[in-house]
Amino acid sequence: MTMDKIDARKLSPDALKALRSQAMRLRQELGLPWREIARVMGLNTTTVFGWAQRYAA
Secondary structure: OOOOOOOHHHOOHHHHHHHHHHHHHHHHHHOOOHHHHHHHHOOOHHHHHHHHHHHOO
């Protein structure tokens, strides 16, 4: 069973912010690799890598 990917371009700014926060939290708290975060969240790896570059502290 495969999970459909989320098209982040169609999400509201608030929804995007929530997804970014969740991705960053998964990275900080669990130390998951970005590819794994993209997979479990149903996002494209390019989207998650872009967030990592722009929003990581």
